[in-house]
Amino acid sequence: MEQKIMIVEDDPKIAEHLKQALEKYGFEVSVVLQFHNVLQEFQIMNPQLVLLDINLPSYDGFYWCRQIRKESVCPVIFISARTGEMDQVMALENGGDDFVTKPFSTEVVIAKVKSQLRRAYGEYAAVQSENILEENGLKLFPERLTMQFATEEVQLTKKETDILAYLMERYPKVAGREGLLHKLWDDEAFVDENTLNVNITRVRKKLQIFGIEDAIETVRGVGYLLKVTWDSGDGR
Incomplete structure (x- = not known):
């Protein structure tokens, strides 16, 4: 690459x-x-x-x-x-x-x-102590701001990485909206209601690059749930 x-x-x-x-x-x-x-x-x-x-x-x-x-x-x-x-x-x-x-x-x-x-x-990167999150083949590398599925790799923004990391850390439980807001912004009281929704949508679109559809379920009134029992549709 x-x-x-x-x-x-x-x-x-x-x-x-x-x-x-x-x-x-x-x-x-x-x-x-x-x-x-x-x-x-x-x-x-x-x-x-x-x-x-x-x-x-x-x-x-x-x-x-x-x-x-x-x-x-x-x-x-x-x-x-x-x-x-x-x-x-x-x-x-x-x-x-x-x-x-x-x-x-x-x-x-x-x-x-x-x-x-x-x-x-590369060779000088501290890969040995790198934090890696994985669920059902989806790997997240928070320090590198990238996620990997099969042989494909996609770059993420810092906010997208934080969202996906929180969802994976909470899995299989629902990631509460308040917890997400606190992780992404120190004072969630001043965050517009639509801001988190926009960022969640961006993460969904990044996952769609892998052919992963409906990977983040909205649990009304509670938060979001990562669904890892997907079928990419291409045999992977």
């Missing part, structure tokens, strides 16, 4: 240069063009790593890194012309994993990308 890299850089020449260099190493690369909607682009692509400039139209890279961190723990490498120590400190404090200053060496960027990917997903 090709690892996906998302580039958020408003200089088209630099973005294209990075794209071509990464593609030579077998990465699938997406370049963001709509800088007012970086988070939506991230949600669509679900990349394994983000290369993120600081100086961007609308909101800066620090803002977008914080938004990404609400969805994912994937590595974020800042690439910026800013060379001050405070900028590098802010990059790390806002959720970044590394920092590259412009002008940069392409080889250094590639090396940093590979290093972060190894640490997050």
Whole structure:
């Protein structure tokens, strides 16, 4: 499976240069063009790593890194012309994993990308102590924000992972609505009634990618029940 890299850089020449260099190493690369909607682009692509400039139209890279961190723990490498120590400190404090200053060496960027990917997903990842939840063939990897069924793997957001983890931990009991709200949001009193429903629907759609239908049953007035006695319909 090709690892996906998302580039958020408003200089088209630099973005294209990075794209071509990464593609030579077998990465699938997406370049963001709509800088007012970086988070939506991230949600669509679900990349394994983000290369993120600081100086961007609308909101800066620090803002977008914080938004990404609400969805994912994937590595974020800042690439910026800013060379001050405070900028590098802010990059790390806002959720970044590394920092590259412009002008940069392409080889250094590639090396940093590979290093972060190894640490997050590869040979240096702490897979031995990884928490894995499994029910009837469905595996959830909370630290990686992914779920697996048969040979297929699907990327999840942080909220989707938390929902599925809670459902699997409570199985075969009903996962109470209040418990879910508390797990996802510290103060559920300020969460809109429809917000949880929207997130549950997103998890259902992710499960449908595996051919799993009706995997989450709504128990009216109580909460939600994970149904693991499914038939994927394709013999798996």
